[in-house]
Amino acid sequence: MPFNAPIVGIDLGGTNIQIGVVSPERQILGRAKLKTKADQGYDTVLDRITSGITDACAEAKLTLADIAAIGIGAPGPIDPNTGVVLEAVNLRWTNAPLAADLGKRLGKPVVVDNDVNVAVYGENVMGAGDGSRFLLGVWLGTGVGGGLILDGKLYYGHFLTAGEIGHTTLLPGSPPGSTSLEHNCARSAVADRIARLIRANRPSIVTTLTDGSLDSIKSKVIAAAYEANDELVREVVDDVCERVGVAVASAVTLLSLERIVLGGGLSEAMGKPFVKKIAQSVKRHAFPARCRDVDVVGSALEDNAGVFGAALLASERT
Amino acid sequence: MPFNAPIVGIDLGGTNIQIGVVSPERQILGRAKLKTKADQGYDTVLDRITSGITDACAEAKLTLADIAAIGIGAPGPIDPNTGVVLEAVNLRWTNAPLAADLGKRLGKPVVVDNDVNVAVYGENVMGAGDGSRFLLGVWLGTGVGGGLILDGKLYYGHFLTAGEIGHTTLLPGSPPGSTSLEHNCARSAVADRIARLIRANRPSIVTTLTDGSLDSIKSKVIAAAYEANDELVREVVDDVCERVGVAVASAVTLLSLERIVLGGGLSEAMGKPFVKKIAQSVKRHAFPARCRDVDVVGSALEDNAGVFGAALLASERT
Numbered sequence: 243m244p245f246n247a248p249i250v251g252i253d254l255g256g257t258n259i260q261i262g263v264v265s266p267e268r269q270i271l272g273r274a275k276l277k278t279k280a281d282q283g284y285d286t287v288l289d290r291i292t293s294g295i296t297d298a299c300a301e302a303k304l305t306l307a308d309i310a311a312i313g314i315g316a317p318g319p320i321d322p323n324t325g326v327v328l329e330a331v332n333l334r335w336t337n338a339p340l341a342a343d344l345g346k347r348l349g350k351p352v353v354v355d356n357d358v359n360v361a362v363y364g365e366n367v368m369g370a371g372d373g374s375r376f377l378l379g380v381w382l383g384t385g386v387g388g389g390l391i392l393d394g395k396l397y398y399g400h401f402l403t404a405g406e407i408g409h410t411t412l413l414p415g416s417p418p419g420s421t422s423l424e425h426n427c428a429r430s431a432v433a434d435r436i437a438r439l440i441r442a443n444r445p446s447i448v449t450t451l452t453d454g455s456l457d458s459i460k461s462k463v464i465a466a467a468y469e470a471n472d473e474l475v476r477e478v479v480d481d482v483c484e485r486v487g488v489a490v491a492s493a494v495t496l497l498s499l500e501r502i503v504l505g506g507g508l509s510e511a512m513g514k515p516f517v518k519k520i521a522q523s524v525k526r527h528a529f530p531a532r533c534r535d536v537d538v539v540g541s542a543l544e545d546n547a548g549v550f551g552a553a554l555l556a557s558e559r560t
Numbered sequence: 561m562p563f564n565a566p567i568v569g570i571d572l573g574g575t576n577i578q579i580g581v582v583s584p585e586r587q588i589l590g591r592a593k594l595k596t597k598a599d600q601g602y603d604t605v606l607d608r609i610t611s612g613i614t615d616a617c618a619e620a621k622l623t624l625a626d627i628a629a630i631g632i633g634a635p636g637p638i639d640p641n642t643g644v645v646l647e648a649v650n651l652r653w654t655n656a657p658l659a660a661d662l663g664k665r666l667g668k669p670v671v672v673d674n675d676v677n678v679a680v681y682g683e684n685v686m687g688a689g690d691g692s693r694f695l696l697g698v699w700l701g702t703g704v705g706g707g708l709i710l711d712g713k714l715y716y717g718h719f720l721t722a723g724e725i726g727h728t729t730l731l732p733g734s735p736p737g738s739t740s741l742e743h744n745c746a747r748s749a750v751a752d753r754i755a756r757l758i759r760a761n762r763p764s765i766v767t768t769l770t771d772g773s774l775d776s777i778k779s780k781v782i783a784a785a786y787e788a789n790d791e792l793v794r795e796v797v798d799d800v801c802e803r804v805g806v807a808v809a810s811a812v813t814l815l816s817l818e819r820i821v822l823g824g825g826l827s828e829a830m831g832k833p834f835v836k837k838i839a840q841s842v843k844r845h846a847f848p849a850r851c852r853d854v855d856v857v858g859s860a861l862e863d864n865a866g867v868f869g870a871a872l873l874a875s876e877r878t
Contacts, residue, residue: 319848329848376718388814392710392717399710399816400694401850409847410810412732414803422847485732492728493814496706498717529727529740530637530647532719 245557247310248302250295253357253548254287254316256280256332261294262549263302263309268368270549272302280333287333292347311351313556315360315548316340319403322559325354328402351560357548358405359396361541362389364551365503369542374501378493379541380407381506382486383461386424392497412489423489427482429508433459435478446474461511468512479512480519487523494528494536505541514540563875565628566620568613571675571866572605572634574598574650579612580867581620581627586686588867590620598651605651610665629669631874633678633866634658637721640877643672646720669878675866676723677714679859680707682869683821687860692819696811697859698725698804699824701779704742710815730807741807745800747826751777753796764792779829786830797830798837805841812846812854823859832858 245266253260261274274294279286295312299305318330325341327333345352355363362379365371371379377391386408390397397404408424415421425431437456440446447470448456451463467475490502502524504517521538528534543550563584571578579592592612597604613630617623636648643659645651663670673681680697683689689697695709704726708715715722726742733739743749755774758764765788766774769781785793808820820842822835839856846852861868 319850329850374718390814392715397710397815400692400818401816401853403848403851404814404816406813406847409813411806411845414730414806421845488729488732492810495724495727496708496722496811496814497715498719498722500718527729527739529724530721532637532647533721535719 243310243557243560245554248304248308249310249553249556250298250312251549251551251553251556252291252295252312252314253360253552254278254291254314254333255357256317256330259291259294260545260549261291261298262546262553263298263304264550264553268550270546271304272298272300274298274301278333284335284338288343288347291344295348306348306350309350311353311556311560312344312348313360313552313554314340314344314352314354315357315552316354317357319401320354320356321402322355322396322398325352327354351556353552353556353559355396355552355555356389356405358387358389360551360555361505361543361547362391362503362551363396363555364543364547364549365505365541366391367554368550369547370503370539371501376498376500377503378405378407378490378497378499378501379503379505380486380490382427382504382508383429383506385428387506390497407489407493410489410492412485423486427486429461429464429506430458432464432478432482432508436464436475439474439478444474447472448475461507464508465511465513468515479516483516483519484523487520488527490520490538491524491527494524494533498533499536502536502538503541504538505544505547509540510544516540561628561875561878563872566622566626567628567871567874568616568630569867569869569871569874570609570613570630570632571678571870572596572609572632572651573675574635574648577609577612578863578867579609579616580864580871581616581622582868582871586868588864589622590616590618592616592619596651602653602656606662606665609662613666624666624668627668629671629874629878630662630666631678631870631872632658632662632670632672633675633870634672635675637719638672638674639720640673640714640716643670645672669874671870671874671877673714673870673873674707674723676705676707678869678873679823679861679865680709680821680869681714681873682861682865682867683823683859684709685872686868687865688821688857689819694816694818695821696723696725696808696815696817696819697821697823698808700745700804700822700826701747701824704746705824708815725807725811728807728810730803741804745804747779747782747824748776750782750796750800750826754782754793757792757796762792765790766793779826782826783829783831786833797834801834801837802841805838806845808838808856809842809845809847812842812851816851817854820854820856821859822856823862823865827858828862834858
């Protein structure tokens with residue numbers, strides 16, 4: 243449908259649900275953010291999405307009757323044609339017919355796609371993707387996710403699981419379970435590595451910034467220490483940038499990509515120096531030489547990429 | 561055009577040119593094989609292709625007037641819309657308008673595409689690809705090449721260089737120039753590794769099979785030693801299979817591929833045990849679990865994949 247009435251975009255995560263009412267002018271008119279409570283089961287999550295939509299509409303001074311459609315980005319592989327969530331480990335769902343069930347409840351068309359695909363689509367239509375026809379989005383957060391746009395369209399592949407760059411092998415021959423990009427470069431992996439070095443008596447400003455509680459160092463702390471030129475954090479983060487660059491360069495070499503968008507909590511907190519370091523590594527490793535013209539940029543929509551992307555996809559597909 | 565008259569398919573390599581006249585029934589009616597002599601310049605290569613076509617037609621008891629079109633697989637990135645060879649290092653060509661120049665000489669439509677793309681297309685239409693919509697062909701020979709079929713079509717990417725799995729990084733952190741799949745797993749790399757171990761006094765049947773001349777061990781020798789259960793060759797080849805599997809699994813994980821076809825001189829000489837070992841490695845490393853249903857098979861057209869694929873592409877595109 244043409245985007246000429248408000249659409250609700252939803253970023254459904256294992257921990258939080260983010261909801262936004264998006265206007266045809268691409269403004270967020272109203273929002274809601276609530277806990278997912280996936281442990282209470284599928285119906286509870288549907289209840290929470292429904293009440294969150296009501297809240298976001300109220301903030302936008304609208305009712306559900308004003309909403310043209312609903313778009314959702316959900317974790318795991320999804321069949322984009324049916325809106326069935328095939329397997330979402332952190333929601334404990336298998337073959338959940340989310341689009342159909344929510345559509346019945348709300349009496350609205352509902353479109354569901356993978357969360358990273360949705361964010362990458364949002365970036366490509368109105369953010370840092372700049373309408374590229376050959377784009378890989380890499381989302382570095384708690385885990386490492388990815389989404390592909392090939393020949394101008396979201397790409398799914400045969401098993402509908404495409405884009406999982408976080409699970410490509412980065413260090414073959416390493417101990418089992420430690421070979422993937424995600425295992426080496428997710429926020430949690432970076433935090434663990436910094437904590438381990440500090441516990442081995444390396445000095446770092448992170449000790450002060452966290453009051454010595456090193457169990458789950460946040461992206462913002464890592465970013466602050468990097469900006470303060472902390473030697474230990476520089477060493478770890480620069481190595482992570484090099485590794486992310488190696489994995490991304492292999493994707494550029496295989497797919498002859500035009501543009502890479504880096505998003506997710508770690509990348510957003512770290513900002514431009516992080517993106518620049520990764521870009522340098524990508525350009526060092528991409529083949530052949532003409533592929534080194536690939537653009538490597540940071541997310542423009544940041545935390546709103548999922549909400550915007552979901553609304554835009556719903557408009558596109560209904 | 562419909563494939564209802566003979567088409568010439570050409571596999572243009574840095575060393576040899578292989579030419580076949582392919583009938584609508586997909587039989588090779590006549591052949592020619594000649595040296596490329598790329599060192600003598602572009603026009604010499606065109607002369608040789610032209611005379612080779614005449615020879616192959618004569619063997620088929622046809623003349624050029626009977627030929628509907630000509631298809632060529634050439635090395636390096638190629639613009640499939642114009643038939644310009646953008647960069648072929650082993651032919652010493654840059655931006656060579658091969659389709660236009662040969663078309664003018666012969667008065668026939670000429671279609672040019674990358675050599676591995678052409679072979680992979682041939683396998684997919686009438687060989688081991690079995691019409692898959694999401695397929696990666698990996699050609700292991702002197703080098704390691706690749707070609708992708710995504711959503712049922714040959715895939716080129718933004719810079720028209722896609723498929724270069726041989727140049728994806730397999731061992732990050734290794735010395736410069738030694739990190740790629742090709743550097744580790746091409747026939748020449750395997751041969752060098754075997755030679756190095758023998759020179760370090762490891763016993764191997766290869767010493768006998770080559771009369772001690774270890775400078776460029778052929779695929780057939782490696783295959784014979786493997787089949788004879790030679791311990792050294794088993795060790796090297798099994799390690800190569802594991803590494804190829806790791807690189808291919810990363811492609812499967814990123815692209816959610818349905819099928820992998822393994823071709824090229826090394827794979828063809830080694831045969832089924834080689835393909836099986838690589839398949840096991842791919843399935844061990846692919847993510848998520850549903851991707852482990854990917855089929856990994858050996859080339860069915862073997863040395864004729866390029867000739868058939870070029871003829872089929874010419875029929876498809878003229």
